[in-house]
Amino acid sequence: MYTDTIAAIATFLGNSGINIIRISGDDALSIAEKIFVKKIKKLSDSNRSETCDVYNEDSNQHINLKPRYLHYGYIVDKNQRVIDEVLLSYMKGPHTYTREDIIEINCHGGIISAKKILETVLEHGCRTAERGEFTKRAFLNGRIDLAQAEAVIDIINSKTDSSHEISVNHLEGRLSKQINEIIDEIMDILANIEVNIDFPEYDEDEVTVNKVRELSENIIKELERLIKTADTGKIFKEGIKTVILGKPNVGKSSLMNFLLNENRAIVTEVPGTTRDTIEEYVNIKGVPLRIIDTAGIRETEDKVEKIGVEKALQKVNEADLIIMLFDSSRELEEEDKKILDYIKNKRVIYIKNKTDLETKLDLSEHEIIEKEAINISVVKNQGLETIIDKISKMFFEGTINVSDELIINNVRHKDLLIKAKKSLEEVLYSVNSGMTVDFIEIDLKQAMDCLGLIVGKSVSDDLMDKIFNEFCIGK
Numbered sequence: 298m299y300t301d302t303i304a305a306i307a308t309f310l311g312n313s314g315i316n317i318i319r320i321s322g323d324d325a326l327s328i329a330e331k332i333f334v335k336k337i338k339k340l341s342d343s344n345r346s347e348t349c350d351v352y353n354e355d356s357n358q359h360i361n362l363k364p365r366y367l368h369y370g371y372i373v374d375k376n377q378r379v380i381d382e383v384l385l386s387y388m389k390g391p392h393t394y395t396r397e398d399i400i401e402i403n404c405h406g407g408i409i410s411a412k413k414i415l416e417t418v419l420e421h422g423c424r425t426a427e428r429g430e431f432t433k434r435a436f437l438n439g440r441i442d443l444a445q446a447e448a449v450i451d452i453i454n455s456k457t458d459s460s461h462e463i464s465v466n467h468l469e470g471r472l473s474k475q476i477n478e479i480i481d482e483i484m485d486i487l488a489n490i491e492v493n494i495d496f497p498e499y500d501e502d503e504v505t506v507n508k509v510r511e512l513s514e515n516i517i518k519e520l521e522r523l524i525k526t527a528d529t530g531k532i533f534k535e536g537i538k539t540v541i542l543g544k545p546n547v548g549k550s551s552l553m554n555f556l557l558n559e560n561r562a563i564v565t566e567v568p569g570t571t572r573d574t575i576e577e578y579v580n581i582k583g584v585p586l587r588i589i590d591t592a593g594i595r596e597t598e599d600k601v602e603k604i605g606v607e608k609a610l611q612k613v614n615e616a617d618l619i620i621m622l623f624d625s626s627r628e629l630e631e632e633d634k635k636i637l638d639y640i641k642n643k644r645v646i647y648i649k650n651k652t653d654l655e656t657k658l659d660l661s662e663h664e665i666i667e668k669e670a671i672n673i674s675v676v677k678n679q680g681l682e683t684i685i686d687k688i689s690k691m692f693f694e695g696t697i698n699v700s701d702e703l704i705i706n707n708v709r710h711k712d713l714l715i716k717a718k719k720s721l722e723e724v725l726y727s728v729n730s731g732m733t734v735d736f737i738e739i740d741l742k743q744a745m746d747c748l749g750l751i752v753g754k755s756v757s758d759d760l761m762d763k764i765f766n767e768f769c770i771g772k
């Protein structure tokens with residue numbers, strides 16, 4: 298099958314050591330042969346121009362690019378002017394990332410070389426790759442399935458070791474294997490039903506019904522187990538969305554800075570210092586946190602502060618965790634009580650800050666909070682470890698071994714698993730209410746289709762565009 302040839306810079310353009318230009322498709326090799334030279338000749342000084350000082354000795358020389366070797370040489374433009382000194386490799390399809398012929402050119406870092414080389418490559422008759430198009434080709438050419446392609450982007454976007462490990466598991470095909478096994482089981486049930494429909498005279502109805510019931514129940518259990526892991530997967534992928542909340546001046550921004558280990562938020566003794574929400578990602582002892590510092594909650598006439606307070610309260614709705622800060626050197630005030638009211642249904646860690654000062658806070662009205670609250674002093678660096686330990690216990694019940702467990706870390710997969718489970722519950726319902734087996738065929742097929750979409754069986758162009766548009770160029 299002929300495909301047009303695509304090219305892109307696969308590395309991040311900046312002051313790096315090297316950049317890589319990638320070409321994939323039927324013309325990759327012939328393009329390389331036109332732009333790559335192994336030998337150069339310095340022109341004599343009199344012939345030198347400012348922009349070109351080296352030339353190909355024999356522009357028509359035949360270059361033998363042996364596959365899977367690194368070839369040292371130069372890239373030249375259409376006028377045979379040298380652009381850069383490079384290492385070039387040729388990987389012959391189908392044993393490549395895209396299953397097509399691939400050329401990779403390692404040039405010097407910086408912006409200009411890579412851009413010029415790409416321009417030259419494009420001039421020789423290929424087009425710029427779209428986002429994720431190399432990986433899309435790997436999928437379309439059957440080297441990986443859709444779940445594995447999605448794992449590639451998740452590996453690139455990983456922010457923690459654990460999240461990386463989960464995605465590597467998926468790339469290796471562990472999720473796909475499990476999903477395909479479930480699809481096979483559903484196909485077994487369907488086959489049973491077909492026999493029943495085709496040969497009703499065998500009167501195997503009862504046997505079939507029992508078999509359908511048992512298999513559906515087992516698959517539902519398996520899907521439930523997978524769906525349950527999605528919460529952990531989301532946390533590892535996005536971090537625990539942790540909103541620091543409290544009245545003005547309790548030390549929210551000080552705590553944020555401490556957790557980030559940098560002076561990110563402005564801290565002053567003036568109540569109402571923080572006006573906007575500030576979000577940062579941090580990984581503390583393996584616990585991934587997306588920390589959000591907020592404006593101190595109080596009634597205010599200040600227009601800017603008011604918006605800040607509204608934003609802070611909005612963040613509460615999206616939070617996985619609230620860190621509610623009290624100032625132990627001040628009495629419990631209306632503002633504290635209002636915040637407590639506001640976060641009633643959330644997961645909360647209560648903290649009393651400024652314990653280095655004389656205690657004035659009395660939480661005896663709130664017995665449970667008093668018992669649970671962690672005493673800290675940000676300025677004295679006291680009690681802060683306890684916060685992380687508590688979060689770790691709250692979300693991971695100690696430790697979690699992501700390498701052994703198959704964890705769902707993709708919302709699309711989770712939604713499809715839930716849909717598949719619902720269809721199978723319909724199957725069970727139909728079976729239990731005595732409907733004939735042919736009735737359940739539709740639901741079974743629907744469950745199978747949902748699971749098929751995870752691994753990319755009969756996926757629409759729209760869905761593919763949506764998935765691969767999240768990739769970077771050159772991947």
Ligand SMILES: Nc1nc2c(ncn2[C@@H]2O[C@H](COP(=O)(O)OP(=O)(O)OP(=O)(O)O)[C@@H](O)[C@H]2O)c(=O)[nH]1
Pocket residue numbers: 543544545546547548549550551552563564565566567568569570571572591592593594650651652653654673674675676677
């Ligand atoms: N003594 C003492 N002072 C602290 C402690 N933590 C913070 N502070 C001080 O309390 C003041 C307010 O701290 P911030 O971190 O700005 O408080 P905030 O809650 O972010 O305040 P707003 O942004 O105004 O809502 C600053 O002067 C801090 O140095 C502490 O543990 N002990």
Ligand SMILES: [Mg+2]
Pocket residue numbers: 549550551562563564570571590591592593
């Ligand atoms: Mg602040």
